[in-house]
Amino acid sequence: MSEPVSPGAEDVPVLRTRGLGRRFGGLVALSGVDLALPAGRTLGVIGPNGAGKSTLVNLISGHLKPTTGSVEIGGTDLTGVRPWRIAHAGVARTFQIVKPFRGLTVADNVAVAAMFGPSSVRSPAHARREAAEVLERVGLGGKDGLSPAELSVADARRLELAKALALRPRLLLLDEVLAGLRPAEIDPALRLIDELKNAGLTLLIIEHVVRAIAAVSDEILVLHHGKVLTQGPPDQVLSDERVIEAYLGHRYTRKNPS
Numbered sequence: 266m267s268e269p270v271s272p273g274a275e276d277v278p279v280l281r282t283r284g285l286g287r288r289f290g291g292l293v294a295l296s297g298v299d300l301a302l303p304a305g306r307t308l309g310v311i312g313p314n315g316a317g318k319s320t321l322v323n324l325i326s327g328h329l330k331p332t333t334g335s336v337e338i339g340g341t342d343l344t345g346v347r348p349w350r351i352a353h354a355g356v357a358r359t360f361q362i363v364k365p366f367r368g369l370t371v372a373d374n375v376a377v378a379a380m381f382g383p384s385s386v387r388s389p390a391h392a393r394r395e396a397a398e399v400l401e402r403v404g405l406g407g408k409d410g411l412s413p414a415e416l417s418v419a420d421a422r423r424l425e426l427a428k429a430l431a432l433r434p435r436l437l438l439l440d441e442v443l444a445g446l447r448p449a450e451i452d453p454a455l456r457l458i459d460e461l462k463n464a465g466l467t468l469l470i471i472e473h474v475v476r477a478i479a480a481v482s483d484e485i486l487v488l489h490h491g492k493v494l495t496q497g498p499p500d501q502v503l504s505d506e507r508v509i510e511a512y513l514g515h516r517y518t519r520k521n522p523s
């Protein structure tokens with residue numbers, strides 16, 4: 266049987282990178298990363314400190330320009346374009362260090378993000394309605410009038426997520442959204458990520474909490490010294506001796522999570 270000449274839109278990955286790489290002077294932070302992330306799938310990215318995880322996210326979101334390779338969003342080549350153009354193509358991200366507008370309320374932080382989002386949000390009143398909906402979704406419904414400085418670490422991370430969701434993305438890049446959370450705060454955050462998955466969002470998640478990444482990812486990609494060490498289903502990747510040696514330190518089991 267012959268291949269279809271023109272594949273349907275559902276066959277085009279939401280994210281594709283080919284040979285993606287970045288140098289900083291003499292340091293190769295990332296090299297030769299080939300990815301194809303289909304719609305509705307969740308890719309977890311793990312690796313030791315300095316492996317190139319944030320560099321990968323920064324290259325996809327346009328916050329860094331690649332020195333080699335390409336980034337395609339929904340089949341369109343957006344290599345090296347500015348972050349706002351990537352955002353308009355449907356890609357939103359969170360930052361490892363949260364970046365709220367400190368002079369604005371929680372609600373206005375999200376409303377400002379909504380104004381930068383899809384062109385269907387045409388007025389401040391509409392943006393505020395969008396913000397209220399997103400804040401409810403992430404569990405910040407009662408905290409809309411607070412200043413970001415009044416939020417706990419967990420709620421500040423929810424605000425960061427709300428700002429990203431207000432852009433109505435099709436691809437969401439989550440850079441260590443669980444960092445700094447207490448163990449009891451991790452499960453509610455994982456439930457929230459599950460809800461995003463169930464709503465059909467395509468996710469790329471960087472995380473050091475291995476039980477979290479194992480629970481939410483369809484596949485895990487391991488970076489080591491800026492290169493892909495391996496990629497595959499969580500159970501396969503987390504029992505790979507090379508991954509244990511480079512990153513985990515011991516065999517991961519669901520009974521003995523770290």
Ligand SMILES: Nc1ncnc2c1ncn2[C@@H]1O[C@H](COP(=O)(O)OP(=O)(O)OP(=O)(O)O)[C@@H](O)[C@H]1O
Pocket residue numbers: 289292293294312313314315316317318319320321
């Ligand atoms: N702006 C920059 N200038 C120079 N070197 C950089 C820059 N950003 C990252 N690097 C270097 O590139 C390498 C990869 O860094 P990156 O932040 O991507 O790693 P990471 O896997 O996200 O680490 P972590 O888990 O600690 O966040 C590191 O050696 C880092 O020091």
